[in-house]
Amino acid sequence: MTVALQGGHYSRRTLVALMEDRPGVLSHVANLFRRRNYNIESLTVGHTETPGISRMTVVVYGDDAVVEQVIKQLYKLINVTKVSDISDDAAVVRELALIKVHAASTNRSEIKQLIDIFRAQIIDVSQESMTVEITGTEDKVESLISMLRPFGIKEMARTGRVAMVRGATTNGSGA
């Protein structure tokens, strides 16, 4: 194995890290990214199938050497048990977004049509707005957002990516 250093090609990598669910672990990880000056695009944490183990999905932008360092530095954290780069694996990648869009009675049906095309859902409605929930790839979420923007987006919350390798292979915490 030759370790790449400078001049590697830049790319967006999706890493999955498993960690013990202890106080301070999340800040430790966040701190690491800041201290080592890594460029993190999104970061999602949640529970896994194993009690006491959390799963973090990190999207990092950098050259090969940077990504390799991110993985190694994550491994150095005592409470991090496993780190996988799943970017080159066939993986299911999803993001969820909640979008509150300005919706006057005149354009409500137009918005509704768009939402149906994207197979998104309307989860709340008021006199002047509709709240839309969409789940999908980052591209899909981006497209819907750009379609809704002309109507006026009042508020938005996105989760960042979660990812899982397809098929029976796991990056899980179980045996």
Place this chain on the structure above:
Amino acid sequence: MAHKSVRLNGAQILWESLVREGVEVLFGITGGKVIPLYHELVHYPIRHVTVRHEQAAAHAADGYARATGKVGVCLATSGPGATNLVTGIANAQMDSVPIVAITGQVSASDLGTDSFQEVDITGITMPVVKHSYLITDVRDLARAVKEAFYIARSGRPGAVLIDIAVDVQRTETEFHYPAEVNLPGYKPHLYGNGRQIKQAAEMINAAKRPLLIAGRGITIAGAERELRELVDKAQIPVVSTLLGKTTLDEAHPLSLGMGGMHGEACTNLAMQSADLIVGIGTRFDDRLTSTAKTFAPLAKVIHIDVDPAEIGKRVRVDLPIVGDALNVLRELVPLVKPASHEEWLARIEEWRGDTRSRDILWRETDELVPQYVVHQIWEATHGEAMMVSDVGQNQMWEAQYYRHRRPKGLITSGGLGTMGFALPASMGVAIGCPDCPVWVVVGDGGFQMTLQELATIVQERLPIKIAILNNGFLGMVRQWQEMFFSGNYCGTPILGPDFAKLAEAYGIWSTTVNDKAQVVDAIAAAQAVDGPALIDFRIEREENVFPIVPVGEPIDKMIRRPVQS
């Protein structure tokens, strides 16, 4: 002692656990949130050294750990006590020194309310520790101590913090000291990959101009003997890092000394001319390599280190071996073929001869130059003293002119470069190595940062010999100002007290040396004192460290002392 059903309070659990970890000494200062700990300490066989500032506690624990290879322990109260430890914790972590820092914390119920002397020390220290614990439940304490010591000393050692809420210290629980640690996310790679080690041997056997770079990882692993076997068998010259200076007897003909920014010319020329570099237990830091892109352009690089994250972090590596230096060298040496490398060694000898011709030591001068002072300390101690150097010019003169013969014989702040480290660190060294002579080499700037510890030295009867290389400047920065900032001495001239009188006030034997002719006698007199001694050497004020590689230049673009006409 404790058996299965014994109930102890948190303070007792802490000390009971420390005794089981083999802790014999700890450095600290008491305070409001650790009084319960101190209340119980008297019942345990642990020596407590009361320092005068918490930073010194961390440095002393650090010095103790470097000198003995054991885990150093320091203790401070919450709030300012804890924040004062931070520099020392960062210093230890940066140089991979195993220390456990224990701090008191406000009661668990008061956490987060900004109560008196509350500070989030686990948060503050997060980027500078290997791991940390905040203990708010007494049932977690024994396990945390067990893990803390294991983490501090294993793999790549480092600093671990245990922050203990004061109510935990008073609360009783069943005491069980765990026999094992269970850390699924922490499995140091201690053994190198056999195939890679074989490949390394092949590369070494094929090399015409091989060079070893020996770092502190060898000291940590205790692999000095194996390094020497490799050197002798394959006749490979050795450049050391600052912290790797004691990995090979510097009287060995193949020891070239420290390389890098202030390395002798032969070391840097060797690095840039080698066709194979084997870095062992080094992180190829910028003071060794200068810009990574221009480092060792002709060489293939083998990197042996216990920390996988160091491999490829700064320099390009052709063959990585992740493992402990001792285990890897044990497997590697038998695979390496005897060699002589005559041509290569002759070339290096030529460079060395040139270095000697520029050496200020051999000039006929009456000036009191610091190089001469260090040289005389070296002569007087036969290269066998525990030398504790501070940071800056004094550190580089020590590194250039003290040819160490004793493993672990140089204690200095490498990565963090903490001025004020030497004096407090020397206390840990003197306690850890009571039978070795301990010398501190320090500038007047660094000395004034932590000189309050003179009182601790006297109180603890530590026979430390202190050599102040006093030039009335923050000398290294002054040198940069002279060479790279048009002589603009902003912020570097400093006034100091009469250090001999100051020492006298503490009850320490002292003398002032103004003339070169007094140096030898002053050193001998200090050695003869049964106890601490201080010599204030009033050295040439604007003496420089040569060679020096300007920042950003390749490592062989040295500015050297001119050859004497």
